[in-house]
Amino acid sequence: MMVKGRVVRVKKSEGQRAKNEIKSLGLFDEGRVIRSDGEYVYIPVKGGAVPEKYEVVRRGLEKRERREGFRELLVGRFGEEHAKGVLSSYDVVGNIAIVQVPEELREHEGEVGELLLRGDKKVKAVWKKAGGRGGEFRVTKLAHLAGEKRSETEYLENGVRMKLDLRKVYFSPRLSYERKRIVGEVGGAEDVLVLFAGVGPFALEIAKACPSAEVVGVELNPDAVEYFEENIKLNKLENVEVVLGDALGAAKGRFRSWADRIAMPLPMGSEEFLEAAFAAAKPGCTVHFYRMVERNGGVEALEERIEKAAEKSGRNVEFVFEKEVRPYSASTKQVVVDFRVT
Numbered sequence: 001m002m003v004k005g006r007v008v009r010v011k012k013s014e015g016q017r018a019k020n021e022i023k024s025l026g027l028f029d030e031g032r033v034i035r036s037d038g039e040y041v042y043i044p045v046k047g048g049a050v051p052e053k054y055e056v057v058r059r060g061l062e063k064r065e066r067r068e069g070f071r072e073l074l075v076g077r078f079g080e081e082h083a084k085g086v087l088s089s090y091d092v093v094g095n096i097a098i099v100q101v102p103e104e105l106r107e108h109e110g111e112v113g114e115l116l117l118r119g120d121k122k123v124k125a126v127w128k129k130a131g132g133r134g135g136e137f138r139v140t141k142l143a144h145l146a147g148e149k150r151s152e153t154e155y156l157e158n159g160v161r162m163k164l165d166l167r168k169v170y171f172s173p174r175l176s177y178e179r180k181r182i183v184g185e186v187g188g189a190e191d192v193l194v195l196f197a198g199v200g201p202f203a204l205e206i207a208k209a210c211p212s213a214e215v216v217g218v219e220l221n222p223d224a225v226e227y228f229e230e231n232i233k234l235n236k237l238e239n240v241e242v243v244l245g246d247a248l249g250a251a252k253g254r255f256r257s258w259a260d261r262i263a264m265p266l267p268m269g270s271e272e273f274l275e276a277a278f279a280a281a282k283p284g285c286t287v288h289f290y291r292m293v294e295r296n297g298g299v300e301a302l303e304e305r306i307e308k309a310a311e312k313s314g315r316n317v318e319f320v321f322e323k324e325v326r327p328y329s330a331s332t333k334q335v336v337v338d339f340r341v342t
């Protein structure tokens, strides 16, 4: 639809510069689309004083069709209250979305999937969580909701490309800020051990940002290891390696007293593996330990357990940092505790 209104007319060669200036002055009219002919560019402007150097004319320009996003579509269809549960819990990894459909929307779940495809053009497949994370590999059970029936995707995080299949491996994009923090902590030529490495997000991001670091990931799920290997090639990295196997075995074997830094992103059960951290840690090693804890007093209790485990392994620990990584439930949260081992 054409809408007539105020338009700045400039020579084509001046178009980009004029558009930037008009936008920076807050005069650009987002409701209409810029057009050009052989000689001139027509830039829609709102009311307000346009600098005198510009010629202002009245002209019809096409109305910009504003596409509604997933949030607007969902709220419009089911109301704010019902939409809330879906909006706070869905994730997009590459071009695949994972949603959690609350009980009250269960009979409309197919429609929720279709709205996601419509509202977020990069999403090509929608899956719903059909159970919690299960088994040793912590893989989420998924059921197909809409779009392509595909669960393999490529995802870009902190400059690193990762291929993965959400039905075969654990992956959560919600730790991307935390991974960025750890990358920022690595100081040069360190030996970094990532236990429970998955498809490699922590290890690959450290290796890419710190070319003088030597990084090793240890992972038990053969599918995750296969993707990790592919991701090393995808990012052309030469300072990172993945080892298929058990974290404790690797830490007590090949990597005994090897690491300057250890990341342990296994929040549901990593305490039994503290022994692994103490076996692999060089004196002065920093450990990033992830854990679900009770909101009330959970961190203090965890630190006590870490101290006890250190004592058992004949080591000392100094706590250097702690924070909530993400909320988990009303009474629990995921935290990271960083400690130095001597």
Ligand SMILES: C[S@@+](CC[C@H](N)C(=O)[O-])C[C@H]1O[C@@H](n2cnc3c(N)ncnc32)[C@H](O)[C@@H]1O
Pocket (backbone or CB within 6 Å): 136, 137, 138, 170, 171, 172, 175, 195, 196, 197, 198, 199, 200, 201, 202, 218, 219, 220, 221, 224, 245, 246, 247, 248, 265, 266, 267
């Ligand atoms: C919570 S996931 C974290 C994956 C990855 N670090 C990430 O952030 O995407 C935990 C991973 O540990 C792996 N795992 C479980 N037990 C293990 C063990 N004993 N040794 C090595 N890896 C293990 C699982 O297969 C899973 O991929």
